[in-house]
Amino acid sequence: MGEKMKVKNLFLLTWRKLWLIVVIGFVSIILYNFISAIIDAEEPVFFIIAVIVIPFYFFACLIYTVLYFLLSRKNKKKVVKKKTGKRPEKKKKVRKK
Numbered sequence: 001m002g003e004k005m006k007v008k009n010l011f012l013l014t015w016r017k018l019w020l021i022v023v024i025g026f027v028s029i030i031l032y033n034f035i036s037a038i039i040d041a042e043e044p045v046f047f048i049i050a051v052i053v054i055p056f057y058f059f060a061c062l063i064y065t066v067l068y069f070l071l072s073r074k075n076k077k078k079v080v081k082k083k084t085g086k087r088p089e090k091k092k093k094v095r096k097k
Contacts, residue, residue, distance in 0.1 A: 008068070011060060011061050011064035011065070012061070012064065012065055012068060013061040013062060013064070013065040017061065021054060021057065021058050021061075024049075024054060025050055025054040028046040028047075028049040028050040028054070029046070029050045031046045032046035032047045032050060
């Protein structure tokens with residue numbers, strides 16, 4: 001159970017994590033340009049972080065979050081069905097005369 005929670009905390013996308021991804025992307029782009037200007041040499045580490053690592057992590061989080069919510073909705077429906085032994089009934093509309 002502990003391993004599952006680590007994966008959930010790492011890949012479940014929240015607004016806070018989304019802003020963190022955006023900020024880290026901008027910071028790595030700025031650091032790449034700043035270090036390139038100071039050293040007069042290309043430093044590939046921050047460029048790789050900004051162009052490859054950040055987008056890959058974002059899409060992995062996005063896919064995990066969508067699958068997580070779809071599967072949790074599916075499991076909630078199964079739990080309701082198991083408890084009652086049948087499908088939940090829809091409320092019937094009562095006509096007033």
